[in-house]
Amino acid sequence: MNTSRSRGRTPRTLRAAALAVLLTTGAFTPSASADSARTETPVGTSGGVTESVVRVKAPLPASFGARPAACDWLSYLRYRSSAGPASSADADRVLVAQPGILEGAGAFDSVARNTVTRAAEQGRHIEFWALDRRSNCLEDRTGIASGDQHSAVDYYYRGKQVQGRTFAGFVGNDKLGWMAKLGIEQTVRDEYTLLAAELPDQGVRKDKVLCGGHSLGGVITGYFAAADFDGDPATTADAGHNQCAGYFALDTTVSTSLGDLSGSIPDDTNLPDVGLGYGVVQAGLDSGLLPRSLSAPVLLNPETMTLLAIAGVGALQDPGGEADLPSYLPANTNIEATNRFLFSKDTATFLTGSPAVKDFRLTNEAILGSLMDDQSVPLAFLQSSVGFFDGGPITDKNFPVANGSSSQPGLFGTEYKAIPAEPHGPLYTWRTYDRVGDPDDPGYRSSDGTPFTAAAKEVTDIQELARSMAAQPLDFTEQYFPTKLVTDLELSTSPQVKRLVVHPDGLTANPTLTVLAGDGLLAGRVPADLHPVVADGYQHLDVLTAAPVQNNGRPEPVSTALTEFARTPR
Numbered sequence: 001m002n003t004s005r006s007r008g009r010t011p012r013t014l015r016a017a018a019l020a021v022l023l024t025t026g027a028f029t030p031s032a033s034a035d036s037a038r039t040e041t042p043v044g045t046s047g048g049v050t051e052s053v054v055r056v057k058a059p060l061p062a063s064f065g066a067r068p069a070a071c072d073w074l075s076y077l078r079y080r081s082s083a084g085p086a087s088s089a090d091a092d093r094v095l096v097a098q099p100g101i102l103e104g105a106g107a108f109d110s111v112a113r114n115t116v117t118r119a120a121e122q123g124r125h126i127e128f129w130a131l132d133r134r135s136n137c138l139e140d141r142t143g144i145a146s147g148d149q150h151s152a153v154d155y156y157y158r159g160k161q162v163q164g165r166t167f168a169g170f171v172g173n174d175k176l177g178w179m180a181k182l183g184i185e186q187t188v189r190d191e192y193t194l195l196a197a198e199l200p201d202q203g204v205r206k207d208k209v210l211c212g213g214h215s216l217g218g219v220i221t222g223y224f225a226a227a228d229f230d231g232d233p234a235t236t237a238d239a240g241h242n243q244c245a246g247y248f249a250l251d252t253t254v255s256t257s258l259g260d261l262s263g264s265i266p267d268d269t270n271l272p273d274v275g276l277g278y279g280v281v282q283a284g285l286d287s288g289l290l291p292r293s294l295s296a297p298v299l300l301n302p303e304t305m306t307l308l309a310i311a312g313v314g315a316l317q318d319p320g321g322e323a324d325l326p327s328y329l330p331a332n333t334n335i336e337a338t339n340r341f342l343f344s345k346d347t348a349t350f351l352t353g354s355p356a357v358k359d360f361r362l363t364n365e366a367i368l369g370s371l372m373d374d375q376s377v378p379l380a381f382l383q384s385s386v387g388f389f390d391g392g393p394i395t396d397k398n399f400p401v402a403n404g405s406s407s408q409p410g411l412f413g414t415e416y417k418a419i420p421a422e423p424h425g426p427l428y429t430w431r432t433y434d435r436v437g438d439p440d441d442p443g444y445r446s447s448d449g450t451p452f453t454a455a456a457k458e459v460t461d462i463q464e465l466a467r468s469m470a471a472q473p474l475d476f477t478e479q480y481f482p483t484k485l486v487t488d489l490e491l492s493t494s495p496q497v498k499r500l501v502v503h504p505d506g507l508t509a510n511p512t513l514t515v516l517a518g519d520g521l522l523a524g525r526v527p528a529d530l531h532p533v534v535a536d537g538y539q540h541l542d543v544l545t546a547a548p549v550q551n552n553g554r555p556e557p558v559s560t561a562l563t564e565f566a567r568t569p570r
Helices: 012-023 105-121 134-138 149-157 177-181 184-198 202-208 216-226 276-287 302-317 333-342 347-352 364-372 462-470 483-490 504-508 557-567
Strands: 038-046 049-057 073-081 093-098 126-132 209-214 246-250 387-390 394-396 418-420 427-432 512-517 533-535
Touching: 049 105, 049 184, 073 105, 073 134, 073 184, 093 105, 093 184, 093 216, 093 246, 093 557, 105 126, 105 462, 105 557, 134 184, 149 302, 177 276, 177 483, 184 202, 184 216, 184 483, 202 209, 209 216, 216 246, 216 483, 216 504, 246 557, 276 483, 302 333, 302 364, 302 462, 333 347, 364 387, 364 427, 364 462, 387 418, 427 462, 512 557, 533 557
Parallel strands: 093 126, 093 209, 209 246, 246 512, 512 533
Antiparallel strands: 038 049, 049 073, 073 126, 387 427, 394 418
16 A cells, blocks of 8 residues: 555656656657768656657668658667766667557656666666657647647547647548558668667677567567578678567567467468468458458547557646536547447446446546546556546446456456446546555445456556657657568468568577566466566556556566666676
8 A cells, every 4th residue: 555645656746747748748750851871869768768759761671652751760769877878879778669560669668667767777877779660650740749738639520630730630541642651661760770870880780779669569579580681691780689688578479470479469370381371361462352451440540549649648638627628628439439339337328328438527538548548448458547536426347357357368368347437427537546546445346346456556647648648759659560470470381471581580589578568458467488487467558658666665676677678788
């Protein structure tokens, strides 16, 4: 149980000042006409960590076809110690992280800051590079960067201008032809191109770079480790494993198979090993019969994923203020279906739409919590542990599955779900992670008497999560995830994909750190010979978003493990 409100979180006044620095940077819009092949734009400095967004020009091959000029650039968020060297080559280590599925560079904000800070406290200066996939070039952050929730909604959904700019609309499948070829081969090639441009000395890369990722990013790292980039397997200075001193996996494993993530994503088609399945899928992507960007009609599409960042804006702008976002959003089928899916206590509520989320009084923090917390959101890969509802009666949330009955914990998670019980009633607030278990905590329980949560299960500060989602120049989520990246990995037995594993020994050529969320996607399913570090009580996203000090008063374990791994000599 907590005894101090301040333990485990930055004082709100200092945090607000840091957020103001980030919010006043404005939208980061790629400039296709830039003369330089590299740009670095300051984002801000706070807590001894300097952040910038770096862009490196790396045109795609002509065979990809027409695409926006901004998509010929690679981007990443660079975090470094403010007291450290300005040149990355002079840092003690450089951690380079691949994002997971439907995830952007902004998702690494907290773990990057925590890791850089912890190393600096030990007298070492490391950098953390959070990579953005190339397809994120299609996103427009102008409305989010306004720092005003109503302005953001008006920009994306009502055609109103922000800073003289009008939103061009969410990009349809017919405009994504170039993404039909954006699979695992180009993804690992992009990482190599970026590393070679930023750290031209291969010896420096081999000595200082730690390559890794979160979720799907671990599998991408596996293909990177096994890749050959000059077309000649006999020359190995260009081999993926020789660009890294070690590997790290955050709630994933470094491998070339989706098998370890099979709780949420199928691993293989089991088609004959003749490449037939690969050819059929590629033809579908090329023709547009298959969607080139992974999406679903509810929640997982560009329009609704933008709502997550907009909710983050509200949580930063007025955390304890009563939210009007559900009523202010335009009424359309996509948004209505998503709201029902996320905020229905049972199947009857989902089907009738009553009571709806707009019938409840919720603070802006409670809105964000209901969208991201593991006791609310039904999809495990979107879950984090950011606290719990407060301010009024709570009841079981038995949709889309009943509490305690899920046969697919890898998809829905294992935590009991909760939802406010009284529409048109009290103002529901949000109890932050470091106040769960305090003397004034009501200790809400489900209908069968099971506690919904406990202090040891809450690890992420909702304000830090909001900052990562709404105050970064590169997005937390990925609106246009390349379908081919998943289909390539699902078809890993096809000759077209197997040929990319040129140096299979590269997977074990360097030391590996595996860090798992204790309650995440891989809980109980990772081979013991990996000797993983387990972050107890963490969900899948918590390995990226957890606060620097936990409810037990101890330092955050993921960044602690990364810092120690970065110390280990090659």
